Amino acid sequence: MEEKQTTLVRFGIMGCARIARKISRAIKLAPNSTLHAIASRSLEKAEAFATQNELLDEQAKLIKTYGSYIELLDDQEVDAIYMPLPTSLHVEWAVLAASKKKHLLLEKPTALNLAQLDQILEACQVNGVQFMDGSMWYHHPRTAKMKQIISNSANFGHIRKISCTSSFRAGSDFLNSNIRVDPECDALGALGDLGWYCIGLILWAVNYKLPNFVTALPEVTLNSKGIILACTASFHWEEEPKTSATFYCSFLSHVSMDLTVCGSIESVHVNDLAIPYQEKAASFLLTSGAKCVNLQIGWNVEPEEVVVESQLPQEAHMVQEFARLIKGIKSCEKCPDKTWPEISRKTQMVLDAVRESVDRGYKPVYL
Amino acid sequence: MEEKQTTLVRFGIMGCARIARKISRAIKLAPNSTLHAIASRSLEKAEAFATQNELLDEQAKLIKTYGSYIELLDDQEVDAIYMPLPTSLHVEWAVLAASKKKHLLLEKPTALNLAQLDQILEACQVNGVQFMDGSMWYHHPRTAKMKQIISNSANFGHIRKISCTSSFRAGSDFLNSNIRVDPECDALGALGDLGWYCIGLILWAVNYKLPNFVTALPEVTLNSKGIILACTASFHWEEEPKTSATFYCSFLSHVSMDLTVCGSIESVHVNDLAIPYQEKAASFLLTSGAKCVNLQIGWNVEPEEVVVESQLPQEAHMVQEFARLIKGIKSCEKCPDKTWPEISRKTQMVLDAVRESVDRGYKPVYL
Numbered sequence: 001m002e003e004k005q006t007t008l009v010r011f012g013i014m015g016c017a018r019i020a021r022k023i024s025r026a027i028k029l030a031p032n033s034t035l036h037a038i039a040s041r042s043l044e045k046a047e048a049f050a051t052q053n054e055l056l057d058e059q060a061k062l063i064k065t066y067g068s069y070i071e072l073l074d075d076q077e078v079d080a081i082y083m084p085l086p087t088s089l090h091v092e093w094a095v096l097a098a099s100k101k102k103h104l105l106l107e108k109p110t111a112l113n114l115a116q117l118d119q120i121l122e123a124c125q126v127n128g129v130q131f132m133d134g135s136m137w138y139h140h141p142r143t144a145k146m147k148q149i150i151s152n153s154a155n156f157g158h159i160r161k162i163s164c165t166s167s168f169r170a171g172s173d174f175l176n177s178n179i180r181v182d183p184e185c186d187a188l189g190a191l192g193d194l195g196w197y198c199i200g201l202i203l204w205a206v207n208y209k210l211p212n213f214v215t216a217l218p219e220v221t222l223n224s225k226g227i228i229l230a231c232t233a234s235f236h237w238e239e240e241p242k243t244s245a246t247f248y249c250s251f252l253s254h255v256s257m258d259l260t261v262c263g264s265i266e267s268v269h270v271n272d273l274a275i276p277y278q279e280k281a282a283s284f285l286l287t288s289g290a291k292c293v294n295l296q297i298g299w300n301v302e303p304e305e306v307v308v309e310s311q312l313p314q315e316a317h318m319v320q321e322f323a324r325l326i327k328g329i330k331s332c333e334k335c336p337d338k339t340w341p342e343i344s345r346k347t348q349m350v351l352d353a354v355r356e357s358v359d360r361g362y363k364p365v366y367l
Numbered sequence: 368m369e370e371k372q373t374t375l376v377r378f379g380i381m382g383c384a385r386i387a388r389k390i391s392r393a394i395k396l397a398p399n400s401t402l403h404a405i406a407s408r409s410l411e412k413a414e415a416f417a418t419q420n421e422l423l424d425e426q427a428k429l430i431k432t433y434g435s436y437i438e439l440l441d442d443q444e445v446d447a448i449y450m451p452l453p454t455s456l457h458v459e460w461a462v463l464a465a466s467k468k469k470h471l472l473l474e475k476p477t478a479l480n481l482a483q484l485d486q487i488l489e490a491c492q493v494n495g496v497q498f499m500d501g502s503m504w505y506h507h508p509r510t511a512k513m514k515q516i517i518s519n520s521a522n523f524g525h526i527r528k529i530s531c532t533s534s535f536r537a538g539s540d541f542l543n544s545n546i547r548v549d550p551e552c553d554a555l556g557a558l559g560d561l562g563w564y565c566i567g568l569i570l571w572a573v574n575y576k577l578p579n580f581v582t583a584l585p586e587v588t589l590n591s592k593g594i595i596l597a598c599t600a601s602f603h604w605e606e607e608p609k610t611s612a613t614f615y616c617s618f619l620s621h622v623s624m625d626l627t628v629c630g631s632i633e634s635v636h637v638n639d640l641a642i643p644y645q646e647k648a649a650s651f652l653l654t655s656g657a658k659c660v661n662l663q664i665g666w667n668v669e670p671e672e673v674v675v676e677s678q679l680p681q682e683a684h685m686v687q688e689f690a691r692l693i694k695g696i697k698s699c700e701k702c703p704d705k706t707w708p709e710i711s712r713k714t715q716m717v718l719d720a721v722r723e724s725v726d727r728g729y730k731p732v733y734l
Contacts, residue, residue, distance in 0.1 A: 022662045160597070160620040163530060163613075168658070169631050215585070217601050218731065219611040230527070232611060234584050234599070244586040244599060246530075246613055253527040253629045255657040255666070258636075260625065264536050267621045269638060271652070275659055277666045285638070290622040291535070292642055295389045297680060299622070299644045313664060364585065 008058060009323035009330075010036040012078040012102070014069050014093065015085045016049040019107065023082050023134070024055050026315035032323040034058040036078050043067030069093060073100040080326055083107060084134070086185035087192060091116040098123035103130040103326045105319070109192035109351065110344050117348045121341050130325045132318075132340040133347075135200055137274050139317035142282040142308040143204075146268055149286060149306075150205060150261050157264030162205050162245035164260070166194035166274060167230075167253035175251065181227045189228035190251045191354060197257075197274045198247035199354070200347045202235055205261050206243060208346055211235035215364040216357040221252065233354045236364075265289060269303065276314070283307040375425060376690035376697075377403035377446045379439045379469070381460065383416040384451040386474065390501070391422050393682035394449070399690040401425040403445050410434030436460060440467040447693055450474060451501070453552035454559060458483040465490035470497040470693045472686070476559035476718065477711050484715045488708050497692045499685075499707040500714075502567055504641050506684035509649040509675040510571075513635055516653060516673075517572060517628050524631030529572050529612035531627070533561035533641055534597075534620035542618065548594045556595035557616045558721060564624075564641045565614035566721070567714045569602055572628050573610060575713055578602035582731040583724040588619065600721045603731075632656060636670065643681070650674040 011027045013020050016038065027035045035055055040046035046065035049055070055063045066072045072081070073096060080103035085093055090111050097104055104124060110133050111117040124131040137143055150156050167190075170178070179185035180193050188195075203210075214235045221230040230250035237243040241264075257273040269285040276282035285303035293300050312320065328334035353365040378394045378401065380387050387405070394402045402422055407413035413432035416422070422430045433439045439448070440463060447470035452460055457478050464471055471491060477500050478484040491498040504510055517523050534557075537545070546552035547560045555562075570577075581602045588597040597617035604610040608631075624640040636652040643649035652670035660667050679687065695701035720732040 019663070022664065025662065157536075157621065160534075160617060161532070161599075161615055163532075163615070165528070165530075165627075165629070167527075167629065169524075213585075217603075217611065217613075218580075218582070219601070219603050219609055221609060230609075232528075232601070232613065234586070236584075236586050241619070242586055242588060242597075244584065246584075246599065246615075248528055248530070248613075248629075250527060252608070252631060254524065254632055254634045254654065255659070256627075256629055256634055258627060260532075260623075262532070262534065262615075262620045262623055264619060265621055267623055269625075271636060271654075271670065272666065275663060275665065277669045279664055287621065287638075292622070295392065296386070296642060297389065297646055297682075298642065299639065302644045303638065315664075 008032060008034040009326050010034055010077055010079045012037045012039065012072045012075060012081050014039050014072055014081050014083045016040045016045055017084040019084045020082070021053050022315055023084070023319070024053060026313060026319045029312055029316035030319040030323060032327065033319050035063050037064035037066060037072055037075055039066035039069050039072035041068065073097055073102060079103060079330070080105060080322070086179045087112055087188065088185055091119055094120040095123040098127045098129050101127055101129060105132050105134060105322050107134040108196045109188050110348055112187055114345070114348050114352050117345060121345060124336065124341065128329065128336060130322065130329060130336045131344070132322045133344040135197065136314045136318050137197065138204070139321055140276065140282060140314035141310050142276070142284060145306065145308045146284055149266070150263065150268060156266045158241045159205060159243050159261060159263050161262040162202050162260070163247070163258070164198045164201050164273070165248045165256045165258045166197045167248065167250040167256045169254055170251040175223070181223055181229070181251070183225050183227055187227065188351070188355065190249045191228045191231055191351060194249035195231065195247065195351060195354065196347060198249055199350045200343065201259055201273065202245040202247060203346055203350065206237065208343060209237065210346060210350065210367045212238045213364045213366045214350060214353045214357060216354050216362050218362045220358050228358070231358065233357065235350070279310065279313045281307050281309045375399060375401040376693045377401055377444055379404045379406065379442060379445040379448050381406050381436050381439055381448050381450045382452045383407045383412055386451045387449070388420050389682055390449050390451070390686070391420060393680060393686045396679055396683035397686040397690060399694065400686050402430055404431035404433060404439055404442055406433035406436050406439035408435065440464055440469060446470060446697070447472060447689065453546045454479055454555065455552055458486055461487040462490040465494045465496050468494055468496060472499050472501060472689050474501040475563045476555050477715055479554055481712070481715050481719050484712060488712060491703065491708065495696065495703060497689065497696060497703045498711070499689045500711040502564065503681045503685050504564065505571070506688055507643065507649060507681035508677050509643070509651060512673065512675045513651055516633070517630065517635060523633045525608045526572060526610050526628060526630050528629040529569050529627070530614070530625070531565045531568050531640070532615045532623045532625045533564045534615065534617040534623045536621055537618040542590070548590055548596070548618070550592050550594055554594065555718070555722065557618045558595045558598055558718060561616035562598065562614065562718060562721065563714060565616055566717045567710070568626055568640065569612040569614060570713055570717065573604065575710060576604065577713060577717065577734045579605045580731045580733045581717060581720045581724060583721050583729050585729045587725050595725070598725065600724065602717070646677065646680045648674050648676045
């Protein structure tokens with residue numbers, strides 16, 4: 001048992017957001033991680049959360065609870081912090097967590113803007129701790145399979161067009177009072193909460209090559225406090241052969257998580273990208289070398305459904321990958337990985353550009 | 368037999384374009400139509416086309432052939448002309464056909480611009496003949512089923528977003544010499560050939576309510592002669608609750624014919640819109656009332672595949688509908704139907720606006 005304790009990465013969760021329930025389950029499921037403690041601004045809240053969600057440590061005892069965030073950060077047994085705080089609090093607490101040598105799994109959007117994120121990343125670098133944002137879809141085996149297909153340019157051709165959406169229909173409670181539509185908490189609204197996925201997806205598809213410019217389309221819906229409830233933007237890579245991308249994010253539409261990557265020879269479609277329909281397996285449609293048959297009365301091929309099984313939920317894969325990197329650092333074999341912070345940084349940079357385009361009357365913003 | 372002859376609408380095909388093979392088959396399949404004659408600029412070409420495609424009249428004899436378009440228009444036995452000529456020739460021949468009292472099934476894009484189309488429509492109106500453009504997908508039973516769903520606003524909610532694509536990957540032969548990339552023949556390029564579908568689809572989804580404005584996105588690909596090979600545009604309805612639409616058309620991407628209509632409560636996806644995979648049946652995905660389950664680890668529902676059978680290919684449904692309207696006019700019971708000309712007119716109007724946005728450096732164009 002002692003051996004197991006020393007090899008598991010010990011997580012502390014900072015804040016009792018709803019998403020913390022999902023991640024506490026993921027920490028339990030990930031084979032290299034354990035949940036050590038949860039902190040809230042009140043001890044009662046932390047205790048209630050731990051009890052209600054049956055949060056047990058690796059010895060099957062109810063986990064530690066703290067009535068303040070700072071106590072959690074001062075717990076020497078905690079290796080890593082999962083931080084689902086409102087975005088406006090990220091920079092303060094993330095920098096502090098890094099200074100306390102805690103590895104940081106930070107919920108997205110990572111910050112209100114790139115300058116804040118850079119403060120966080122710098123603190124992580126200076127303190128030698130791992131940074132990763134909480135985008136789960138990167139870690140699903142389906143994502144790797146799709147990447148393999150779209151990266152094979154001999155088969156897939158040049159990526160011409162990427163389209164994606166991320167939306168759900170928020171109820172009136174959410175639209176009136178959720179932190180994600182409150183300028184004091186999450187000033188980026190649907191762009192931060194849902195657009196983050198789309199921007200990450202588009203960058204992922206093009207191997208994180210930044211677009212030359214981005215532009216928001218003139219259809220942004222704001223609430224009375226100026227928070228984005230819905231928006232559309234397009235990204236443009238000017239080098240020939242050109243690539244372009246369009247995304248739509250909204251708190252006002254029926255649930256959608258569509259991704260289409262259209263190459264010159266093949267294309268990929270998926271409709272449950274950010275959260276797969278089911279945990280055990282997820283699929284996508286691959287259409288390859290399609291053309292119309294003689295007389296143009298049908299297609300020579302129909303899309304093939306490619307099914308990818310997943311031993312763990314994607315969020316457990318995420319925790320596992322994060323913990324794997326931490327174990328490498330703890331054993332003094334490796335420096336913190338730079339890939340994940342760089343992905344977050346580019347995502348935030350492009351998100352800022354979309355926001356700037358909105359603020360500047362939908363003008364193109366060059367990167 | 369004589370009874371049958373008098374009740375069948377007799378078609379003449381003007382021009383031996385490849386698409387004429389598909390429509391000659393459709394005329395044969397439509398129960399109220401018969402193919403009477405085909406004309407080309409040379410008699411040899413018309414004869415070869417008739418022989419190679421085994422174009423028989425209702426008495427199973429090889430159909431009449433003409434070595435000039437005017438002879439076809441002067442054939443008193445011809446009720447209706449199907450005209451797949453290059454777009455730049457439409458206005459001249461369509462107006463002439465109408466003046467000869469021929470009903471007109473005109474291949475899309477209907478004209479180089481709205482002014483030309485208006486000349487055609489006026490000629491049809493003055494001469495009391497029916498006009499319809501050759502967009503086949505309107506006539507598929509699947510289209511009617513989808514329309515029923517998205518029009519039911521109590522179930523579907525408000526239509527927030529429409530996305531569609533129409534693309535195929537043209538070979539070098541096409542890109543070098545096809546009439547659709549030749550400014551003398553089809554100066555609208557991919558916007559006319561493929562964007563026509565997308566524009567029609569978007570207008571169809573919103574019951575033909577014109578957008579307040581349209582804007583092309585700054586990613587148009589032109590060939591050396593200035594013809595559009597690929598472009599993206601967005602349409603905006605400003606009235607609250609807002610609706611927006613985006614479409615992509617391209618001669619440079621793998622085949623795609625995607626349509627997504629996202630309402631506030633339901634959404635519809637289809638990936639083979641303009642030409643269904645198979646003739647006998649076509650389907651679409653309907654997702655209704657979807658939300659994430661507890662812990663956000665999956666969906667409460669998965670998309671339902673709605674399959675719609677089709678007794679005839681969609682192009683035969685189109686011919687049948689066109690012939691039905693003609694028979695109503697011939698029996699003096701009805702005036703020409705105004706719905707189809709109006710749909711074409713709005714499509715052309717919006718297409719012109721997209722073209723104008725491209726020409727004006729991607730500025731919004733108000734309608």
